[in-house]
Amino acid sequence: MISLAHHSQRCPEVVSLLLALLCKATAAMAADDPPSAPPAKISTVVVVSKELPVETFIDRKVYRLTDELQATFGTLSDVLTDIPSVSVDPDGVLTLRGDSNVLILIDGKPSPLFSGSNAGANLQSYPAANIERIEVITTPPPQYRAAGAAGAINIVTRKAHNEGMAGGVRASQGTKGRYIVSANSSYRSEKLSVTVDAGFRHDARQKLLESDMRSPLSPAAMTLDSRTSLLEHRWRDVPTANASAEYALDEKDSLSGSFSWLKTNVSHTYNQTTTTTDSSGTVTGLSERLSRGHSPETDYDARLGYVRKLARTGEELHVSLHRATSHPVTLYDYINNSLLPEAMPNDSYLILDEENATSEAEVDYILPLSNVQELKFGYLFEQDDFSFESTAGDEDPLTRTATLNLTAIDEFKYRQRIHAGYASYKANAGKWSLLGGLRLEGTSTNALVPTDGTSARDSYLGLFPSLRLERSVSDAGTLSFSASRRLTRPNPKQLDPNVNQEYTLILRAGNLHLRPAYTQSYELGYGFQGHNLSYQVTGYYRRNDDTTIGVVKYIGDGVSLSTQENLHGDDFAGLELTADGHLGSQLSYSISGNLYRKQVDPGALDILGPRSGQGADAKFKLDYRPTASDFIQLRASHTGHQSSVQGSSSAMDVVNIGYRRQLKANLSALATVTDVFNGQRTQNTVTTPYFTGFFVRAIRGPNVYVGLNYSFGSRGKKDADLRYEQ
Numbered sequence: 041m042i043s044l045a046h047h048s049q050r051c052p053e054v055v056s057l058l059l060a061l062l063c064k065a066t067a068a069m070a071a072d073d074p075p076s077a078p079p080a081k082i083s084t085v086v087v088v089s090k091e092l093p094v095e096t097f098i099d100r101k102v103y104r105l106t107d108e109l110q111a112t113f114g115t116l117s118d119v120l121t122d123i124p125s126v127s128v129d130p131d132g133v134l135t136l137r138g139d140s141n142v143l144i145l146i147d148g149k150p151s152p153l154f155s156g157s158n159a160g161a162n163l164q165s166y167p168a169a170n171i172e173r174i175e176v177i178t179t180p181p182p183q184y185r186a187a188g189a190a191g192a193i194n195i196v197t198r199k200a201h202n203e204g205m206a207g208g209v210r211a212s213q214g215t216k217g218r219y220i221v222s223a224n225s226s227y228r229s230e231k232l233s234v235t236v237d238a239g240f241r242h243d244a245r246q247k248l249l250e251s252d253m254r255s256p257l258s259p260a261a262m263t264l265d266s267r268t269s270l271l272e273h274r275w276r277d278v279p280t281a282n283a284s285a286e287y288a289l290d291e292k293d294s295l296s297g298s299f300s301w302l303k304t305n306v307s308h309t310y311n312q313t314t315t316t317t318d319s320s321g322t323v324t325g326l327s328e329r330l331s332r333g334h335s336p337e338t339d340y341d342a343r344l345g346y347v348r349k350l351a352r353t354g355e356e357l358h359v360s361l362h363r364a365t366s367h368p369v370t371l372y373d374y375i376n377n378s379l380l381p382e383a384m385p386n387d388s389y390l391i392l393d394e395e396n397a398t399s400e401a402e403v404d405y406i407l408p409l410s411n412v413q414e415l416k417f418g419y420l421f422e423q424d425d426f427s428f429e430s431t432a433g434d435e436d437p438l439t440r441t442a443t444l445n446l447t448a449i450d451e452f453k454y455r456q457r458i459h460a461g462y463a464s465y466k467a468n469a470g471k472w473s474l475l476g477g478l479r480l481e482g483t484s485t486n487a488l489v490p491t492d493g494t495s496a497r498d499s500y501l502g503l504f505p506s507l508r509l510e511r512s513v514s515d516a517g518t519l520s521f522s523a524s525r526r527l528t529r530p531n532p533k534q535l536d537p538n539v540n541q542e543y544t545l546i547l548r549a550g551n552l553h554l555r556p557a558y559t560q561s562y563e564l565g566y567g568f569q570g571h572n573l574s575y576q577v578t579g580y581y582r583r584n585d586d587t588t589i590g591v592v593k594y595i596g597d598g599v600s601l602s603t604q605e606n607l608h609g610d611d612f613a614g615l616e617l618t619a620d621g622h623l624g625s626q627l628s629y630s631i632s633g634n635l636y637r638k639q640v641d642p643g644a645l646d647i648l649g650p651r652s653g654q655g656a657d658a659k660f661k662l663d664y665r666p667t668a669s670d671f672i673q674l675r676a677s678h679t680g681h682q683s684s685v686q687g688s689s690s691a692m693d694v695v696n697i698g699y700r701r702q703l704k705a706n707l708s709a710l711a712t713v714t715d716v717f718n719g720q721r722t723q724n725t726v727t728t729p730y731f732t733g734f735f736v737r738a739i740r741g742p743n744v745y746v747g748l749n750y751s752f753g754s755r756g757k758k759d760a761d762l763r764y765e766q
Contacts, residue, residue, distance in 0.1 A: 093106070093107065093108075093620065093628075093630065094574065094618075094620050094630070095569075096567055096569055096574065096576065098466075098473055098475050098508055098510055099177060099179065099180070099181050099475055099508055100175045100176060100177040100194075101175070101176045101177075102173055102174075102175050103123055103173060103174045103175075103176070104172070104173045105119060105168065105171055105172065105173060105174070107663065107671070107673075108122070108168075108673075109671070109673050109698030109699070109700055109710060109712055110122070110168065110673075110675070110696055110698060110712055110714065111168040111169060111171065112168075112169060112210060112212075112710055112712070112747075112749055113169070113210070113212045113214075113220050113710070113712055113745040113747060114168045114712065114714060115163070115164050115165060115166055115167065115168055116163055116164075116166040116167075116168055116171065116195065117132060117163045117164040117166075118168060118696070118714055119168045119171065119174065120134065120163070120174070120193075121675075121677055121694055121696070122659065122661060122675050122677070122696075123174060123176060124176075124616070124618045124630075124632030124634070124659055125137045125176075125616055125632065125634045125657065126176070126193070127657060127677070127679045127692075128163065128164075129679075129692065129720075129722055129737070130247070130692075130720045130721065130722060130737045130738055130739045131160045131737055132159065132160020132161055132162075132163040132164050133160055134160075134163060134193075135190070136176070136178070136190040136191055136193065137178070137190055137191075137580065137612070137614060137616065137634055137636060138612065138614070138634070138636050138638070138655050138657070138682065139189055139190035139582070139612060140190075141188055141189035141190055141528045141557070141559075141587075142188050142190050142191065142192070142193055143180070143184075143185060143187045143188030143191070143192040143193070144192075144193050144195070145184075145192055145193070145194045145195065146194075146195045146197065146341070147194075147195070147196060147197055147298075147343075148184075148194060149343065149362050149364070149400065150185070150187075150364075150398055150422075151339075151341060151364050151366075151398070152339070152364055152365060152366035152396035152397065152398055153166070153302070153339050153341075153364070153366055155396065155531060156366050156368060156394060156396045156426075156533075157368065157392075157394055157428075157533055158304075158335075158337060158366075158368045158394075161304075161306075162302075162304070162337075162339075164245075165241070165243070165276060165278045165302075165304055166302070167220075167222065167239055167241060167278075167280055169210060169222055169224075169237075169239065170197050170198060170224075170237060170239075170280070170282060171195055171196065171197060171198065172196050172197060172198045172199065173196045174193065174194070174195060174196070175193070175194040175196060176191070176193055177191050177192040177193070177194060178190070178191040178522075178561075178563065178580070179191065179506060179508055179522040179523075179524045179561070179563060180192045180506065180524070180526075181464055181475055181477060181506060181508070182462040182463065182464045182476075182477035182478060182479040182504070182505075182506055183404065183416060183418055183462055183464055183477075185420075185460070185481075186460075186479055186481050186502065186504040186525075186526050186527045187526070187527055187528060187529060188526060188528065189526055189528045189557065189559035189561075189582060189584055189587075190582075197282065197284070197300075198224070198226075198235060198237070199226075199233070199235055199284065200226035200227060200228040200233045200234065200235045201228070202226075202228060202753075203228055203229070204227070204228065204229075204753060205225070205226070205227050205753040206225070206226050206227075206751070206752065206753030207223065207224055207225035207226060207751065207752055207753055208223065208224050208225075208749065208750060208751040208752065209222075209223045209749075209750045210222045210223070210239075210747060210748070210749045210750075211747050211748055212710070212745045212746060212747025212748075213745070213746055213747065214743060214744055214745040214746075215742075215743060215744045216244045216743075217242065217244055217275075218242060218243055218244055218743065218745065219241075219242050220239065220240070220241045220242075220745065220747070221239065221240050222237065222238065222239030222240070222280075223237065223238060223239070224236065224237035224238075225237070225753075226753075230288075231287060231288040232285070232286070232287050232288075233285065233286045233287075234283075234284070234285045235282075235283070235284045235285075236282070236283045237280075237281075237282050237283075238279075238280065238281045238282070239279070239280050240277070240278070240279045240280075241276070241277070241278040241279075241280075242275070242276070242277055242278075243274075243275070243276040243278065244273070244274070244275050244276075245273075245274045245276070245739060245740070246271065246272070246273055246274075246739070246740040247271075247272040247274065247737075247738070247739055247740075248269075248270070248271055248272075248721075248736065248737070248738040248739075248740065249268075249269075249270040249272070249543065249735075249736065249737055250267075250268065250269050250270070250734075250735070250736035251266075251267070251268040251269075251546065251733065251734070251735050251736075252265070252266075252267045252268075252733065252734040252735075253265070253266045253267075253599075253600060253731060253732075253733050254266075254731060254732045254733070255594055255600075255730060255731030255732070264316060264317075264318065265316070265317045265318075266314060266315075266316045266325075267314070267315050267316075267317075268312060268313065268314040268315075269312070269313050270310055270311070270312040270313075270543070271310060271311055272308055272309070272310035273308060273309050273310070274306055274307070274308045275306065275307045275308070276304060276305070276306045277304075277305040277306075278302065278303070278304050278305075279302075279303050280300070280301065280302045280303075281300070281301045282298070282299070282300040282301070283298065283299050283300075284296070284297070284298035284299075285297055285298070291349070292348060292349040292350075293346070293347070293348055293349075294346070294347045295344075295345070295346055296343075296344070296345040296346075296347070297342075297343060297344050297345065298341075298342070298343045299340075299341070299342050299343075300339075300340070300341040300342075301338075301339070301340055301341075302338075302339040303336075303337070303338050303339075304335070304336065304337040304338075304339075304368075305334075305335075305336050306334065306335040306336070306337075307332075307333075307334055307335075308331075308332070308333050308334075308335065309330075309331060309332045309333075310330075310331050311328065311329075311330055311331075312328060312329040312330075312331070313326075313327075313328045314326070314327050314328070314329075323380060324380075325380055325381070326378075326379040326380040327376070327377060327378045327379060327380075328376075328377045328379065329374055329375070329376050329377075330374065330375040330377075331372050331373065331374050331375075332372075332373050333370065333371050333372040333373060334370075334371050335368065335369065335370045335371070336368075336369055337366065337367065337368035337369070338365075338366075338367050339364075339365065339366045339367075340363075340364065340365050341362075341363075341364040342362070342363050342364070343360065343361065343362045343363075344360065344361045344362075345358065345359070345360045345361075346358070346359045346360075347359075352407070352408060353408065354406065354408040354414070355406060355407055355408060356405075356406045357403070357404075357405055357406075358402075358403070358404040358405075358406070359402070359403050360400075360401075360402045360403075360404075361400070361401055361402075362398070362399070362400040362401075362402070363397075363398070363399050363400075364397070364398045365395070365396065365397045365398075366394075366395075366396040366397075367394070367395050367396075368392075368394050369391070369392065369393050369394070370390075370391070370392040370542070371389070371390075371391050371392075372389060372390040372391075372542070373387070373388075373389050373435075374387065374388045374389065374390070375387055376388060385437070386434060386437070387434065387435035387436075387437050388432065388433065388434050388435065389432065389433055389434075389435060389442065390430070390431075390432045390541065390542065391430065391431045391432070392428075392429075392430050392540075392542065393428070393429045393430075394426075394427070394428045394429075395425075395426070395427045395428075396424075396425070396426050396532075397424070397425045397426075398422065398423070398424050399422070399423045399425075400420065400421065400422045400423075401420070401421045402418065402419070402420045402421075403418060403419050404416065404417070404418040405417045405418065412467060412468040412469065413465075413466070413467045413468075414465070414466045414467075415463070415464070415465055415466075416462075416463070416464040416465075416466075416477070417461075417462070417463050417464075418461065418462050419459075419460070419461045420458070420459070420460040420461075421457075421458070421459055421460075422456075422457070422458040422460070423455070423456070423457050423458075424454075424455070424456040424457075424458075425454070425455050426452075426453070426454040426455075426532035427451075427452070427453045427454070428450070428451070428452045428453075428532070428533075428536060428538075429449075429450070429451050429452075430448070430449070430450040430451075430538065430540070431444065431445075431448065431449055432445045432448035432449075432541070433445045433448070448541075449491060450491060450536075450538035450539075451489065451490040451491050451538075452487070452488070452489055452490075452532070452535075452536040452537075452538060453487070453488045453490065454485070454486070454487045454488075454532040454535060454536075455485070455486045456483065456484070456485045456486075456529070457483070457484050457485075458481055458482070458483050459481070459482045460479060460480065460481040460482070461479070461480050462477060462478065462479040462480070463477050463478055464476070464477035465477055471511050471512040471513075472509070472510070472511050473509070473510040473511075474507075474508070474509055474510075475507075475508040476505070476506060476507040476508065477505070477506060478503060478504070478505050478506075479503075479504040479505075479506070480501070480502070480503055480504075481501070481502055481504065481527070482499070482500075482501045482502075483498075483499065483500055483501075483502075483529065483556075484497075484498070484499040485497065485498045485499070485529075487532075487535055487552060489536075489537060489538070489552070491538075494537070494552065496535075496552045496553060500556065502525075502527055502558070503525070504524070504525045504526060504527065505523075505524070505525055506522070506523070506524035506525070507521075507522060507523050507524070508520070508521075508522040509521045509522070516568050516569055516570045517566065517567070517568050518566070518567050518568075518569075519565070519566055520563070520564070520565045520566070520567065520578075521562075521563065521564050521565075522561075522562070522563045523560075523561065523562050523563075524560075524561050525558065525559065525560050525561075526558070526559045526561065527556055527557070527558055527559070528556065528557040528558075528559065528584075528587075528588070529556045530550075530551075530554040530555075530556065530588055530604070533550060534550045534551065534554055534588055534604045535550045535551065535552055535554055535604075536549070536550040536552075537549055537550055537551065537552045538550075539601070546592070546600050546601070546602055546733075546735065547595075547599065547600070547601045547602070548601070548602045548603075549601060549602070549603050549604075550603070550604050551603060551604040551605060554588055554604055554605075554606060555586045555606050556586065557584055557585060557586045557587045557588060557606070558584070558585050558586065559582055559583065559584045559585075560582070560583045561580065561581065561582040561583075562580065562581050562582075563578055563579070563580045563581075564578070564579050564580075565577060565578035565579065572621055572622045573619075573620070573621035573622070574619070574620050574621070575617075575618060575619035575620070575621075576616075576617070576618050576619075577615070577616070577617050578615070578616045578617075579613075579614070579615050579616075580612070580613070580614055580615075580616065581611070581612065581613045581614075582611070582612040582613075583609065583611050584607075584609055584610050584611070584612070585608075585609045586606045586607070586608075586609070587606065587607045587609065587610050588604055588605070588606055588607075589604070589605060589607055589684075589685065590602050590603070590604060591603055591604070591605045591645065591685075591686065592686060592726045592728070592733065594728065594730040594731040600731065600733060605645055606643075607640060607641065607642055607643060607645065607685070608641040608642060608643025608644075608645075609641045609643075610638060610639060610640045610641065611638065611639040612636060612637075612638055613636065613637050613639075614634060614635055614636030614637065615634075615635045615636075616632070616633070616634045617631075617632065617633045617634075618630070618631070618632040619631045619632070625665075626664060626665045626666060627662065627663070627664055627665075628662075628663045629660075629661060629662050629663070630659070630660070630661035631658075631659070631660055631661075632658065632659045633656070633657065633658045633659075634655075634656070634657045634658075635654070635655075635656050636654065636655050636656075637652065637653070637654045637655075638652065638653050638654070638655070638683070639651065639652045640652065640653075640685050642685055645685075651685075652683070653682060653683020653684070653688070654683070655680045655681065655682045655683075656678075656680040657677075657678060657679050657680055658677070658678045658680075659675075659676070659677045659678070660674075660675075660676045660677075661673070661674070661675050661676075662674040668702075669701060669702040669703075670699070670700070670701055670702070671699070671700040671701075671702075672697075672698070672699050672700075673696075673697065673698040673699075674695075674696075674697050675695065675696040675697070676693070676694070676695045676696075677693070677694050677695075678691065678692075678693050679691060679692040679693075684724075686726045686727065686728060687724065687725040687726040687727050687733075688724070688725050689722050689723065689724045689725075690721075690722050690723040690724075692719060692720065692721065692722050693717070693719040694715050694719045694720060695715070695716040695717055695719065696712070696713065696714050696715065696716065697712070697713050697716060698710065698711065698712040698713070699711045699712075706750060706751045706752060707748065707749070707750050707751075708748070708749045709746075709747070709748055709749075710745075710746070710747055710748070710749060711744070711745070711746045712744070712745050713742050713743070713744050714741060714742060714743040714744075715739070715741030715742045715743065716741070716742050717741075717742075718740060718741045718742060719741075720738060720739040720740075720741060721736065721737070721738035721739075722736070722737055722738075723735070723736045724736075724737075
């Protein structure tokens, strides 16, 4: 018997008590501490305000989150929305320069957290307070995986950079029962560095899904218009814990390790109403589905590292082991009512169980040839395991006895193994800088559908060169050129041929015979980086062969199925512009834009629609410091209208604001508002000879948080030699 899930208990009283205790504790500390001298306080603020939030290196752009107010109480999705050329839609799907084929890394390693079926939801749950910086790498060097047509985004977590003990406590209360509490601590000495943090987030979201399918009846007699509206309420409890340590055994050897845990507990309900009319406008069908469910997910990530310093200065051997797992489960209980034609209600259930695991062993060798030349060699073994099981059945409303639906049992298992080796060369010669190399990856896959015995095996070997050239044309100006070849492998959910019936608005299924896609990309740019101003203009072009896309097919009687297919190819061409600077001592700004055009070659696919389309994205950021103690932020992003092979998607606009008041040198009060104008809404239009469909997805905002941030311990200057290269 499947029991109904219950809503998460809201406890704003607990948070209010925590906030009150925190205020009393910090007030007591303030009474014991001598007051800070005003000149020292003003000096500190001025120094921070002059720092630009972005740094450009030969292989990446680095965005520091030091003064990102959304990072204090927000999620990874919230801060990524502010990164130039990065967009996140209401489902949590991330795109870079208009392309969703992006490799997402945590501290240089892949994580099942952002590759499974709940990747979008995890992006909207992962706490941004744990992040130190975000690196955008559009031409990844060969030590990175060849995956990701658009490039890679590396999430770098916080580490101890200051001598001694330091830490902080954060607590906030939000609208609709939301609240966040978290704490972190770090210690660093000559030999030992330790960082520990933990947090808890209670979040509430409303998600709207709408579908309007206009198609002929099967067999065709008249036009059928099927309109469905689904309003979903989600309550998420997300406890997190992370720990990392590094210990120097002696002058030559050091060990490091880290462990992270994230547990997501989601309670959700939704009401779905479907109305069907014929060509005369007469209602021929009316039904509703009421659902309650629970979706727990547990994620682990463990890493071990060893570094050996060899004979030459800078010559090092790195050995690392990495294991990450993700286990989401979704349980639904349904009450199905047919109002026209009238029928007895019936109860049913659906259980989705998914497991993802990544295991890695990697060896890297760094050999400096001189002060301006460096060689790197490395080997990687990676194994990715995936399993999925779906069961469904009916329940007797009186006895609550469950009957299994044997025809609805779906299973899918997948294993992928990768052997990779690379060689990289980096050099500086006068005004020229070069970073290039070659990566060789061999992939073997094995997919199995146990329910019918279907299986598929594949193996392929690929060479992936990359090159980045830079030439200084002035003290602050640089010309750059890059070229690379990359690979996008189908993920397990794209391969799973079983039909997913989680939402009846549109059924989904994968394709067991998808091919990997290969990308050839080129960039040409000019950048200027000074103390108070930086800007960059970059033109780029990508040619993708065998790109995987979702194709919506009409089944009949108002039902559609979204499947996966390989395009013959598509071309991306675009122009990216970014600028960061200061307007006096109180204002700093960031402006970015991305204009691109996509040309599609559908090959033998039986689809009609635009063969080309264009998009325009823009972002604007403004930081204002009216006084030494006050800090105001405004963030606005626009994701433009996009065309696809079967239709288009509408534009989306999101505005975030934040305010911080420095109460003491180590205590601040914050208020943030995410999605001020409720703009997280997109409409996808699909047009084919067989049907026309309109699909709306929206997350209802805004979200407001008010809280306190208290820090303690050493606050010395960060290491000047932070390593941005892996």
